[in-house]
Amino acid sequence: MWYSEPMKNSDIIASTLEESILRGDYQTGERLNEVALSTEFGVSRTPIREALQKLTKSGLVEQIHRKGVFVRQPGPVELIELFEMMAELEASCGRLAALRISEVALEKLREANGKCKIAMTAGEADTYYYANEVFHMIIYRESGNSILEQETKRLHQRLKPYRRLQLQVRGRMPQSMSEHEQIVEALTQGESDKAAQLLRGHVTIQGEKFRHLLSALKK
Amino acid sequence: MWYSEPMKNSDIIASTLEESILRGDYQTGERLNEVALSTEFGVSRTPIREALQKLTKSGLVEQIHRKGVFVRQPGPVELIELFEMMAELEASCGRLAALRISEVALEKLREANGKCKIAMTAGEADTYYYANEVFHMIIYRESGNSILEQETKRLHQRLKPYRRLQLQVRGRMPQSMSEHEQIVEALTQGESDKAAQLLRGHVTIQGEKFRHLLSALKK
DNA sequence: ATGATATTTGTTGTATACAATTTGTTCAGT
DNA sequence: ACTGAACAAATTGTATACAACAAATATCAT
Incomplete structure (x- = not known):
């Protein structure tokens, strides 16, 4: 038994990404490519995108229309x-x-x-x-x-x-x-x-x- | 020309929903039905879902796996x-x-x-x-x-x-x-x-x- | 009639397909 | 060599299709 509470993939991905970003695995300003992440996590783009949406609210990443989401560097x-x-x-x-x-x-x-x-x-x-x-x-x-x-x-x-x-x-x-x-x-x-x-x-x-x-x- | 900054539909929907919830248009504990919202906003479920993902991070709604998102009532x-x-x-x-x-x-x-x-x-x-x-x-x-x-x-x-x-x-x-x-x-x-x-x-x-x-x- | 079980229906989660747009590249023309 | 237009590739946003699951309803044995 692994998960007492069943979680969506997008939730797992979101927290995983959050950790990665805070650990500094991504360069500031780097774009988080959806297809790359999807192959990396072994899922389709949809849960990846949902995870990224969540991250935008916490200020860690910034979403620019039609450009993608980028890890944000505070000035x-x-x-x-x-x-x-x-x-x-x-x-x-x-x-x-x-x-x-x-x-x-x-x-x-x-x-x-x-x-x-x-x-x-x-x-x-x-x-x-x-x-x-x-x-x-x-x-x-x-x-x-x-x-x-x-x-x-x-x-x-x-x-x-x-x-x-x-x-x-x-x-x-x-x-x-x-x-x-x-x-x-x-x-x-x-x-x-x-x-x-x-x-x-x-x-x-x-x-x-x-x-x-x-x-x-x-x- | 409508938007000086081009915004995603999901962003517009997210802020609209946030307003609605804060205004009290939805009962506490009420489920936000995705298909209902999609017809209401005239878009597919995808942007609706992305909007809801964003709202979860702000604590206004709660997402229960395989059940849906519900407007949250603080105890x-x-x-x-x-x-x-x-x-x-x-x-x-x-x-x-x-x-x-x-x-x-x-x-x-x-x-x-x-x-x-x-x-x-x-x-x-x-x-x-x-x-x-x-x-x-x-x-x-x-x-x-x-x-x-x-x-x-x-x-x-x-x-x-x-x-x-x-x-x-x-x-x-x-x-x-x-x-x-x-x-x-x-x-x-x-x-x-x-x-x-x-x-x-x-x-x-x-x-x-x-x-x-x-x-x-x-x- | 009742309780348990199967079936149907509705809803969410995910994958895929397509459209819109940006970015990169090629190749004339100067 | 450089500019710029045209084309190609890559990437995001959206729609749709399908699968997984939950709840509701119908069916059946007792």
Whole structure:
């Protein structure tokens, strides 16, 4: 037994494609050829097209009439806006989580933070990266609002490639760590506004950092 | 020449259907029959299906395998979560708008607020409703973040039917008015945190009000 | 008459066929 | 060599055909 819920092919294809795109399997601006995908997935064009239609709504791809669907690259302005929105959503999650977080979740948070610290001293960027993700996911979850959680996760995923670059900026990891500790403290104390403020600042990219990010992107 | 931008039929159909659903032309739980829609729109099933695929991603309709797509009714829990998220998004818009709002926008805001007041004293709920909407849209816009603006607008639209019920609660309009004035004041002074806090409270539905809303829904 | 089972009907999911349009290529003509 | 028109190929959008499945209805044994 494989699927408890029977799914349409187009659904499977849509999520598969979404993953692929977020993983960066396709170049930005690349066209997603329907016949190529259909042979690749071993189905006809119809379910492929339906999958692509779904993806357009999530902003990952853009559909141009009679030209095809292309994987979308956010420009600098859009990128700034996305990061700003991310900061606001994180802040909201933090605000609510401070009011609702459970003791066990707090413990997991400290654990994830510990792994961050270990990874940092060991200089293992990838490990740090993963533990950092866990840290944030816990906060989203503990907001107690599944819709907010989903939406924040989505944006988090979308910004993943850029966040990765962000972390490579020199000296970012130690600063991020100390911010984490402050955040845990605020959540522990139930200081919602402080948690929100800290998380907002944690995610926000100020001018100079953003220019670093942009220059790194052009490579 | 009709369309400056050539659009696919499925796009037109998708937005048309979205409007219809939000306007409440379809019963909640009603199935959207593909052949019926195709004859109605005068096209084949294919573009209809593609339109429906798009709608699934926005949460307005739900697709059940081999059964069809149904207009979705958020349950009480989801409704609470949606309103809470709305409050957070409004707060974010307000926070940013307080830092960025222009003088002319402030003036428009006061103007919309004036119309609200007139409508209130005249007891014209519909007029009040419309002016209130203008008021909030201005704030979304003045956040200066078009993505945040779009997302907030979307949720605003989605919650429209319920907001309407909310306003009919006795004594809601005067309270709403006084909150508006405080919000304008905070925005004028550039007090971002206060604006955020006020807007959050303005949108949030507390326990009792929510029960009113639910009971009104059941009719 | 009733409950179970077969049949019919309606609807969705997928494949294929065709039309519309864009993109690429060839080949005069200069 | 370059331009540009004409043609060819590729690709998307739409329509239709068919298959898979679900629900409704009819049939039949008890």
